Amino acid sequence: MMYRWHPGYIAWLLNRVTGLAVTLYLGVHIWVIHHLGQGREGFDHVMKFIQSPVTMVFELLLIGAVLYHAINGVRIMLVEFAGVSRHQKAVFVGVLGVAGALFLAAIVVAIPHITAH
Amino acid sequence: MERQFRIYRYNPEVSPTPSFKTYTVDVQPAWTVLDALNAIKWDQDGSLTFRRSCRHGICGSCGMKINGKNGLACEIQVESLKGVITVEPLHGFRILRDLVTDMDGFFAHIEAVKPWLIAGTPPTDGERLQSPEDRKQLDGLYECILCGACTSACPSYWVNDDFLGPAALLKAARYVMDTRDEGFAERVDVLDSRNGLWRCHTIFNCVEACPKSLNPTEAIVKLRQKLTALKI
Numbered sequence: 001m002m003y004r005w006h007p008g009y010i011a012w013l014l015n016r017v018t019g020l021a022v023t024l025y026l027g028v029h030i031w032v033i034h035h036l037g038q039g040r041e042g043f044d045h046v047m048k049f050i051q052s053p054v055t056m057v058f059e060l061l062l063i064g065a066v067l068y069h070a071i072n073g074v075r076i077m078l079v080e081f082a083g084v085s086r087h088q089k090a091v092f093v094g095v096l097g098v099a100g101a102l103f104l105a106a107i108v109v110a111i112p113h114i115t116a117h
Numbered sequence: 118m119e120r121q122f123r124i125y126r127y128n129p130e131v132s133p134t135p136s137f138k139t140y141t142v143d144v145q146p147a148w149t150v151l152d153a154l155n156a157i158k159w160d161q162d163g164s165l166t167f168r169r170s171c172r173h174g175i176c177g178s179c180g181m182k183i184n185g186k187n188g189l190a191c192e193i194q195v196e197s198l199k200g201v202i203t204v205e206p207l208h209g210f211r212i213l214r215d216l217v218t219d220m221d222g223f224f225a226h227i228e229a230v231k232p233w234l235i236a237g238t239p240p241t242d243g244e245r246l247q248s249p250e251d252r253k254q255l256d257g258l259y260e261c262i263l264c265g266a267c268t269s270a271c272p273s274y275w276v277n278d279d280f281l282g283p284a285a286l287l288k289a290a291r292y293v294m295d296t297r298d299e300g301f302a303e304r305v306d307v308l309d310s311r312n313g314l315w316r317c318h319t320i321f322n323c324v325e326a327c328p329k330s331l332n333p334t335e336a337i338v339k340l341r342q343k344l345t346a347l348k349i
Binding site for chain 2 (some may be wrong): 006
């Protein structure tokens with residue numbers, strides 16, 4: 001069930017989706033780290049999988065999720081403490097702009113690493 | 118001009134399954150959706166059930182979902198709507214019949230925040246006078262007509278109808294922000310409860326839905342700031 005598409009709703013939905021993605025990543029991260037207990041060979045084996053181009057694309061998406069979640073968190077704080085609720089739509093556009101620009105920078109930095117494999 | 122109205126129909130005494138029925142109405146200039154609903158009920162199908170009273174956007178009775186947007190049937194001009202006009206009851210509330218929803222829980226939440234002036238001392242001069250500046254602080258808070266459009270659009274309310282909802286919290290803010298009111302301490306327990314202020318996730322659906330262009334989210338944020346200041 002939903003009401004209507006509008007910036008506040010989209011901002012909340014993206015916040016939930018990126019929050020879940022980051023939480024899911026935490027589980028994956030712990031799973032990777034636990035291979036340390038299997039010695040060097042076990043850890044190298046999993047790291048080989050982690051450093052594959054496909055996984056690196058997912059890591060790039062993770063960076064996007066973290067960027068949006070963090071910067072939207074600033075938007076929520078502005079709504080809660082700085083009285084910008086009447087301008088929340090413009091602030092959301094700002095969030096997308098800042099997160100988008102940083103994500104673009106991350107892509108530029110990551111592409112050589114992904115294509116090197 | 119002939120217009121088609123696709124209206125949500127539900128009568129649990131006849132069928133447990135809701136359906137939509139389309140009516141064609143000869144709409145006159147300047148008719149509102151409520152005028153069209155009245156025309157259907159009076160001339161085509163007397164079984165169509167909906168609430169209405171003042172037909173001037175004050176009583177809040179005719180809150181419903183029209184072409185996907187919550188609003189007052191008596192305020193929305195048919196000419197402003199395109200295509201077939203879909204009319205549904207407000208979502209989030211139990212549907213009793215057709216466009217009539219069960220508002221008992223909604224009004225119980227309003228009552229829970231004690232929507233009246235609480236003052237410990239009697240007025241000194243017959244009336245409780247207020248400066249124009251203090252009175253201005255209530256702008257955007259007192260105009261709520263309790264139509265339920267905001268609470269109906271709130272995802273937090275959809276998953277938990279024990280949540281007070283934006284209308285009740287806006288009503289609480291109307292009194293808490295009143296400089297003559299001394300009842301904040303009496304309202305704290307319900308506002309600070311697990312179904313109170315903290316269940317709002319600032320999604321702003323309530324702001325989008327309000328036919329009076331009020332901002333319940335802003336009121337909720339102000340109450341949260343006041344409550345936080347009290348705790349610190």
